[in-house]
Amino acid sequence: MQDCIFCKIVKGEVPCDKVHEDEDILVFRDINPQAPVHLLIIPKKHYNSIVDMTETDAALAGHMVNTAARLAVASGVAGKGFRLVTNSGSEGGQTVPHMHFHVLGGRQLSGELG
């Protein structure tokens, strides 16, 4: 995806504050954090949103969820608590059309989920 900002980050054409990288995913800090810890977990392969990930991609989705939990622990927010979110489409509040999970922690989050 030539014009996708997250694909450019994956390719190293746009910088990021990297937290984790492996063969399939990249994790970096959100540039407009909504909480003391606000990570973005993205697949290196472009998917518009989770709707475009099929059962074939379930292992990748599961790896992202598991990495989210491990990084919440490593960031020191897992004890008190954190939230994992992915938005799909405009009513979901998705702003970058490259599938990503948000990990938010480090403060009391609202019981309102959106």
Next chain:
Amino acid sequence: MQDCIFCKIVKGEVPCDKVHEDEDILVFRDINPQAPVHLLIIPKKHYNSIVDMTETDAALAGHMVNTAARLAVASGVAGKGFRLVTNSGSEGGQTVPHMHFHVLGGRQLSGELG
């Protein structure tokens, strides 16, 4: 988990408005919906939160994410958009200590993630 309300729902001891069930997961409508579509996706096996799911459970977590997307499509909210959320711990806003994903859709969700 003897006193876990979601384990009781899995065992059929407490009723739910069931949307989907397979060998590993159960999906039902939230009794206090925050959006026109508000589903809860739970593993039948008890995990306190995603922190307790390891890489061994990644296939299960991925299946839950994939099922969320498929049910968002089936519920007619995927076109306009929806949100997938899991909370862990008190600061994350978790209220039932049995791991679950929320699927919210059918209205414009806030850009504030908590």
